[in-house]
Amino acid sequence: MDPYRDTVLLLQTWFPNLAGGGAETLARGILAVLVLVAAWLVNALAKRVILRLLRGFVLRTAVRWDDLLVEHRVFHRLSHLAPALVIHFSAGLLFPGADAAAQAGRDFVTRVALAYMVVVGALVLDAFLNVLVHLARDSRTLRDKPVRSYVQVVKILLWITTVILALAFLMGREPWAFLGGLGALTAVLLLVFKDSILGLVASIQIAALDLVRPGDWIEMPKYGADGDVIDLSLTTVKVQNWDKTVTSIPTYSLVSDSFKNWRGMSESGGRRIKRAVWIDLNSVRFVDDALLERLRKVQRLHAYLAAKAEEIGRWNEENGVDPSSPANGRRLTNLGTFRAYLIEYLRGQPLVHSGMTFLVRQLPPGPQGVGIEVYFFSREQRWAEYEAFQADLFDHILAVLPEFGLRPFQEPTGADLRALSRSARADA
Known part of the structure; x- marks a missing residue:
């Protein structure tokens, strides 16, 4: 047909x-x-x-x-x-x-x-x-x-x-x-x-070396990227920054350039806190009887003061130290006692990770005074909660300094200079 x-x-x-x-x-x-x-x-x-x-x-x-x-x-x-x-x-x-x-x-x-x-x-x-x-x-x-x-x-x-x-x-x-x-x-x-x-x-x-995964928090200052990886494609990597902007990075830049991946922090179970409080050098001194009596009321220092008093007393006795001068022998200082208090205080916080690095150290003295730095890891990794925990700790640290006879250091402000000027005119 x-x-x-x-x-x-x-x-x-x-x-x-x-x-x-x-x-x-x-x-x-x-x-x-x-x-x-x-x-x-x-x-x-x-x-x-x-x-x-x-x-x-x-x-x-x-x-x-x-x-x-x-x-x-x-x-x-x-x-x-x-x-x-x-x-x-x-x-x-x-x-x-x-x-x-x-x-x-x-x-x-x-x-x-x-x-x-x-x-x-x-x-x-x-x-x-x-x-x-x-x-x-x-x-x-x-x-x-x-x-x-x-x-x-x-x-x-x-x-x-x-x-x-x-x-x-x-x-x-x-x-x-x-x-x-x-x-x-x-x-x-x-x-x-x-x-x-x-x-x-x-x-x-990237896949073989496991450098980046979708969801990782990375920092790459060269491209202004600081946030979570939301897309990993053949030519570009998209990063959503914390201000909700999106940065596109060439994929090969993750191999040719340096960047910081925070995945290790997330997987470790802890987030580092490293911060120092600066102490006015003029407030550092030996612990006298009045200060010692006040510090004995601090519960976290009972064991430390008892052990330290016995250790120092025995050492001074064995070495025949003349107690008439504070320069002779060994004595407690308010700065050292404060450092011991910080150790006990931080160890008593449930959010401080006990299985990771923990350190309270003294920094070298400088124009800003002498620094006491805390270095430890928080169990709390969420940004807002982490910052709140860190702020609460340092609120307490700054507020407790006068109990040890210590003063925090800060640069002179306009109010300080005006008060100094009025004091000078009054003396004149």
Whole structure:
């Protein structure tokens, strides 16, 4: 059965006055319209009926992956194949006949339809790869791996292959003919895909060395980045800073430049507190009887004062120290006693991590006085709670200094200078 000949004969029967090639021309037009209408109907059927039924079925299932197929429009893109298949298999109806022009027309339609189907197939695979990235992000074992970087490499190869196949179909040549031409374009391709190639190499190194994972807190002052990694792709790493701005960093910079990753702090279970309080050198002195009597009321110093008094007394007795001068022998100082108090006070705090480095030390004296530095790790790692705990500690430390006869050091302010000026005028 030949639809074209049957249509011509039918038209000549209905319209006997059609002379010459009029019936053939009209038959070609009618068949072309029928093919286009059929393609439109198939496209409408695929999108408005089959897709809706499929979407309703997917939403009723308990699994998650098929929802992602709908969300990333995999089925919607796949539906574009329906009209292309109709046109591909109806090329003989669009250009009927055995002459060279009809054969050329059929070949052209077939090549365009095949090229279109190749592009649609690439779009479907692209959407499916997006589904895989989404699933990897939700997976506990893969969420911290740079899966998106590897998928982007696959996408680059996919679209290069798609372009080669589409051009091969459109031009009626073998795909291998285009591969030979790619050799001459190697330098241009390397230049165009320079960032992608560097990003691929960097992604492999980042994954192999476990340098960065999504969710890590990193600092990279060169790029103004200080926050959580929210995306790790082939060419860029996105960091959401604490002020909610987003900084984009070239992926290869994480390998070529230095940065700080706070993941070790998060995994250790402690966050470091390192801060010093500066003491006025003029307030440092030996502990006299009045101060000693006051310090004995401090519960955290009972054991220390008793042990230290026995140790110093025994040492002075053994070495025949003359107690008439404070410079002879060993004596308690208010600064040393304060340091011992800080040790006991910090050890009594439940948020101080006892299994990590703990140190209270004296810094070298300088223009700002002498510093007492605390160095330890807090069990509290959350930013706001960590800062509140640190502030509470130093509120207490600064407030307790007068109990030891110590004064904190600070630079003179305008009020200090005015008070000094008034005192000088009063003395004059």
